[in-house]
Amino acid sequence: MHQYDVVIVGSGMGGLACGTILAKEGYKVCILEKNKQIGGMLQIFVREKVIFDTGVHYVGGLSEGQNLYQLFRYLGIMDKINIRKMDEDFVDGLIFKDDPIIYKYGQGYDNFIRIMLSYFPDEEIAIRTFCDKIREICKQFPLYNLRAGSYEDFGNAYRTDTNAYLESITKNKKLLCVLAGTNLLYAGQPDKTPLFVHALIVNHYIESSWKFVDGGSQIARYLVKEITSRGGKVIKHVNVTKLKEEGGKITYAEAENGEKYFANTFISNIHPVKTLEITESTMFRSAYRSRLKSLESTISVFYANVVLKKNSFKYLNSNIYCFAEEDPWCALNYTEDNWPQGYALFYVPSSKESEFAEGVTIMSYMRMNEVEKWKNTFNTVSHENDRGVEYETFKRKKAELLFNAVEKQFPGFKESIKSYTTATPLTARDYIGTEDGSLYGFAKDYREPMKSFISPGTKIPNLLLTGQNINMHGVLGVTISAVVTCSQLLGMEYLVQKIRNA
Template sequence: MNSEHTFDIAIIGSGLGGLACGSILSQQGYKVCILEQHYQIGGCLQDFKRQGVVFDTGMHYIGSYENGQILNTLFRYFGIYDKIQASRLSENGFDVINIAGEEFALPQGVVNFKKKLVEHFPDESKAIDTYFNKLQDIYDSVDLINLRDIPTDDLPRKKGLDENVFEFVFSITANVDLQNILCGLNSLYAGKKESASLFIHSIITLFYLQSAYKLDGGGGQIARAFKSVIERNGGVIRTKAKAEVLKCEEGEVKSLILASGEEIKAKQYISNIDPLTTMEMLEGANIRKVFIKRLREQEQTTSCFSVYIKLKEKTFNYLNANYYYYDEKNVWALDSYSVENWPQGYMIYFSESDEFRGFAENITIISPMDFAEMKPWENTGIENRGASYLKMKEDKAELLIQMVEKTYPEIRSCIEEMFTSSPLTFRDYTGVRRGAMYGVLTDSRNPYDSQIMPKTRVKNLFLTGQNVNMHGVLGVSVAALLTCGEIMGMNKIMSDLRKHVVKN
């Protein structure tokens, strides 16, 4: 590729947002180039192989994947649905929450979940109805995920964004056990009691309750499916191509300079990397200092420590569900986080053995971890952090295994190989600031400071990704629609989306 080559769209970053934008635009005839600084595409979709076993880094399961449901429709629109291998998690309990030794399995379907809650809490039926009516009202208010035309050029304020999850749940019931169950999946958005947004909670909760699927073969297949679609439509995806400078003149980007010195020219540019990093790449643009200050001061969600375990054959039963554990009767453990009391809980994701059905081949254990603990090694590189870092990871893994043994006392004897990753690993492989699991924290007390629009003051530069709308496969997919809507027209996208609805 020579430096004179010109594209319609140049996209920085090959995470889900960048790939989804590339798929949408390339299918519409735009000449697309995606630039990825690492050797592997996908961002949080990446998987990796150790000892012949594939592990996911970020995408562990998906929701609303039945025909007619939103992610099913989005994947069909992106052109990747027929390339994804997925199967339903357990109908009777796709997510299992253990709160201080008491387990509660969440069944698929809002009606089923409500019924089970009423059976367990017969005196709380009014509170349970109030809870689900509120969540459904918020979900139904979002035009885009309900496939309605967007009525104006300005996106409407999100209902529930400035309401607090805990305060709402506390206001409808004094039953602590019910409160904990209703809020028990807050680890999916790194919720804190004082700041968790009811909008985020509502969308994520109903997204998974409508239907929940595991990705057979891992989340990396999504990135590979996107790659196939984009390249089939004439798009170019380049790895080891780090974007360093966006050269601007007269209020628009004229070219993009790679770390190698190569110049990429396009009519329009989309950044799927951190908005602050994007703004800092601009050369010759008039970006308000107050905006940069706002980006720098945005609170990031917590990072995580992960243990990846290859299991001995036929030693550990497979659970067709995800497992969430809280050591105390408090699902808001992030509020009392400290180095001394880590870990306070964890998530486990299971992969079934193809050869020995009913047994797990590997498991991934994830526990929230503050990036501040990485300060001694913050400026080191991958595979070059020293003995003290390796010792820290060994100690953390041991503490996490000890906690898992409370529920699975046999786990240690089932381990064949074990690998770990820290917040630094997550930061360096995904490019996410401070290794934040879910990007910028949406704070119900000041929600609009965390909201970033896809359109920037540089007229041919757009943003996408988890910080534009919200995190997760649904949030980032919607962000890609919003970004492409700035280029193609939002209601053109909505019209095309509705053509991809497949009803049962």
């Protein structure tokens, strides 16, 4: 019989961070992962010796004294990870239809303002107002600033539409486009996404921006070492199909092969809807189940991961966001005939220093209904299945359309392609376990700001939730979610003080 203090289902960033926090506090922890590789969206893969990230293409907040830096210090990995600071004057470059200018985001607010003023010299009031508002909102979120406190209701930041706010501070349409232009980082929707989402994410990258050299899986690798060095276990190829409730608490997690894992506390790092599906209990009311099932998820994505010919395509220590219209939200509104309406291009950072790129990842939104006809297939490294010739043809056509769009902005790109692989919403669904391949979990709506907030505690006292649907997505958001989850066992004041003192 396997007996632990805490069993965690899923080894994404949330599960690994919870495991590390609790192992450091003396809990006997076991993490169960269905895939061959741990890490969820921290996973990497290699093609022709080029390392590609599946999800973590860059992070913010890793300069000394910033929030993610301090969290990583507490977790014991800050001095181990191999990171590279991005271009101080060109973290993100925004390109809009028929405009030759690449609008650049700088690191640091003074630098950000200086660069914006070089494009919009008559808009100083709007630019400074925007920056002041972003910082003001961020100060209202205690855990974002590593302070104990509630994050449940901060009024206007929750109840203000991002696009409406931007329209209120400037009549300059191009400036509005630029200030909203990195919304792919949260799958922003005009007339829906609350301003606090935009603020927390934009601030994160303005403060400082970094890439993980040779892949984000190093985070997972070092967290596993932190857990196992304290007697914990991380077990792969364990697909949990049942959380068994008896007498008002979960007694064990049962794997597909019938193996049972017993614990005092269970933490689910898988999707909340999936958690309810595998939990055999009448303690969850049908209204709660229905509410979670009814929540809208953020859109999914199509990826093309491109290996480049040697010395053929210049490396930028930056990211590119390109839009087919003078509209920062247009990428969402594509049709089958005009896809892609926008894309993000991320250069692969390598430990082999070079002025040329080894590879790039290109992303563009894709709805799950586009791959509906293959929804009954399942394909991962652990369970390989061919989705068929028609699916491969579909992916190839989409890749060609995406490459044509990149070629317009970067002439010679297509000639630089050596080989490529693609991924669709089905890939995300099968590896990460989200029913619709959602990019960032539940969508947030300023009209119903609390609807998409999910408590880490459940009606079953020893079953907790963690991950991107509990608080915010991304490495920082999910790490903070882990703190919220673990505070249910350790106490918020105690845990935050430990983090601050690390």
